[in-house]
Amino acid sequence: MQPDRGTADLVGGTVMSALITLIRTEAVRFARDKQALILMFIFPLVFIIIFGFLMKGSSTPRLGVVVAGSAAPTVQAVLAPMSDLHVIDYPNRSALIHAVEKGQADFGLYLDGDVLHFVYNPTQVQNNPQFMQIAAGITTQYNLARQRVTPIVRAEKVVVGKNPGGWLNLVVPGIIAFSILTAGLTGISGHLTMMKERRLLDRFVATPMRPTMLLVAIGAVRAVMAYIASLITLITAIGLLHLHFAVNWWQFTVFVLAATVGSMALGTIIALFVRRPASAGNIANILAMVMMFFSGVYFPVELMPGYLRTLAMFLPLTYMVNGMQVVTGVSAMGAARFWTITAALFGTGAILFPVLAHYVVQPERR
Numbered sequence: 001m002q003p004d005r006g007t008a009d010l011v012g013g014t015v016m017s018a019l020i021t022l023i024r025t026e027a028v029r030f031a032r033d034k035q036a037l038i039l040m041f042i043f044p045l046v047f048i049i050i051f052g053f054l055m056k057g058s059s060t061p062r063l064g065v066v067v068a069g070s071a072a073p074t075v076q077a078v079l080a081p082m083s084d085l086h087v088i089d090y091p092n093r094s095a096l097i098h099a100v101e102k103g104q105a106d107f108g109l110y111l112d113g114d115v116l117h118f119v120y121n122p123t124q125v126q127n128n129p130q131f132m133q134i135a136a137g138i139t140t141q142y143n144l145a146r147q148r149v150t151p152i153v154r155a156e157k158v159v160v161g162k163n164p165g166g167w168l169n170l171v172v173p174g175i176i177a178f179s180i181l182t183a184g185l186t187g188i189s190g191h192l193t194m195m196k197e198r199r200l201l202d203r204f205v206a207t208p209m210r211p212t213m214l215l216v217a218i219g220a221v222r223a224v225m226a227y228i229a230s231l232i233t234l235i236t237a238i239g240l241l242h243l244h245f246a247v248n249w250w251q252f253t254v255f256v257l258a259a260t261v262g263s264m265a266l267g268t269i270i271a272l273f274v275r276r277p278a279s280a281g282n283i284a285n286i287l288a289m290v291m292m293f294f295s296g297v298y299f300p301v302e303l304m305p306g307y308l309r310t311l312a313m314f315l316p317l318t319y320m321v322n323g324m325q326v327v328t329g330v331s332a333m334g335a336a337r338f339w340t341i342t343a344a345l346f347g348t349g350a351i352l353f354p355v356l357a358h359y360v361v362q363p364e365r366r
Contacts (some may be wrong), residue, residue, distance in 0.1 A: 022217040030221050035281075036187050040225055044179040044233045051171060052241040061131060062086045064096045064105030064119075071114040071146070078141045085134065107131040109138070116142060169245070170331070172237045173324035174297035176230050177259065181291065181317050183229075184263020185270065185284035187222055192271035193280040215353045219264050226260040227253065234328070246329030251338070255327050258342045259320045261349030266316065268356045291317040320345070 030036055063085055067075045079087050088105055090096040099105040100119050106127065108119035118135045120128050230252075237243050267284060274280040294308055295301070295317035301309055312318045319341045325331040326338055 019213055019217060022213060023220050026217045026221045030225060033187075035190070036183065039186060040179060040183040040229045041232065043182070044175045044229065045236055047175050048172060048233060048237055049240065052168060052237070060084060060086045061127075061134060062088055062104075062106045063134075064088045064090050064099050064108040066090050066093055066096050066108075066110040069111055069113065071111055074145050075109075075111060075116070075142060078138060078145055082138075107135070109135070114146070166243075168237075168241060169243055170300075170325060171298060172234070172243065172245075173328045173330060174295075174321045176233050177317060177320040177324040178288070178292055178297050179229065179233070180226050180256065180259045181263045181320060182284075182288045183222065183226060184260055184265075185267045185288055186281050188218065188264045188267030189270035189274065189280035189284050190277045192218075192268065193274055193277045212354050215264075215268065215356075219261060219349070219353070222264060223257050223260045227256050230256050248327050248329065252327040255323050255342055255345075258346035259323070262316060262320075262345030265349040265352040265356075268352060272356055288317075291315045294318075296321050316345070 061084075063079075065075070065079070065087055066089075079085070088099070090099060090105075090108075093110050096105070096108045096110055097119055100108045100121050103121070106124065107121070110117050110119070116139055118132075120131060122128075124131070234245065234247070238245065266287075270280050270283055270287075274283060293299070294304070294312050295315045296312065297317070301312045301318065304312065322331070322333065323338060323341050323345075326333045
């Protein structure tokens with residue numbers, strides 16, 4: 001016997017009311033979960049502030065110079081057009097060496113007759129290759145000027161695609177993507193295993209609501225919180241570090257939602273095999289940290305060895321970082337590829353939630 005239309009409407013209204021009540025309950029639980037709040041709201045802000053103040057203002061190399069004698073005008077003429085180099089004059093060689101040792105200058109240059117000598121601090125392991133490259137360019141220009149020879153071929157930099165504006169502009173979207181992944185993995189796996197441990201799932205199974213509704217309620221709350229946290233992180237980077245982002249807000253909203261749903265699906269897989277919240281949190285943190293180092297959050301994938309680039313292709317965070325960089329306007333990507341990534345992230349959750357809910361949301365074995 002088929003139910004009449006009024007009965008179907010009543011059932012539908014009851015299910016919707018129950019879902020709304022469930023979402024409210026999950027929102028209260030989330031507000032009381034200090035770990036989830038820290039991971040989603042505080043963690044990305046701390047990273048951005050630390051990296052921002054460490055890297056901001058240190059992008060222009062400081063060159064200490066001591067130039068005197070007949071070749072001094074030639075050196076000064078070579079250094080004058082270099083606007084991306086901060087030149088600091090010192091009275092003598094001892095003062096220059098002391099400045100490089102104390103970090104007051106990144107590297108140094110002094111003239112011995114008509115020969116250039118460069119001074120480096122061996123503790124600047126990461127930056128010395130860049131300084132040596134600059135020194136090689138200065139030496140080449142100096143030799144050409146001394147010989148009064150005009151370069152036959154001039155190199156001119158041409159930027160193709162979008163200009164990210166700097167290293168920090170690329171890192172901020174990566175941090176947002178990583179915080180979404182971490183919140184999805186640890187939040188869902190830890191939350192579901194906590195409900196298992198406290199036998200809250202036993203009570204839910206006793207209700208007429210479908211198991212999928214619990215995951216939908218958790219996902220709805222996490223998606224809204226992830227979007228708010230992403231906005232706060234982005235606004236902080238713009239206001240505090242004076243970074244510029246050309247955000248496509250429509251794509252930003254859709255992609256944050258898709259990335260959150262995809263991350264929560266991965267967290268649900270962890271909850272399927274783990275019973276203890278502490279164990280679920282440890283596994284989720286390990287997976288998140290591994291993906292962070294190999295997905296281009298802090299280190300560009302292009303600079304990694306070939307086998308690590310291959311590994312990055314199989315990590316979800318790689319595509320989350322790439323997509324977040326696109327929607328914030330710091331990199332370019334074809335529309336077809338972007339929407340394929342977005343659909344894949346959202347589709348992962350849409351497919352796995354109904355399947356996993358049947359196995360995760362069930363009475364705990366005694």
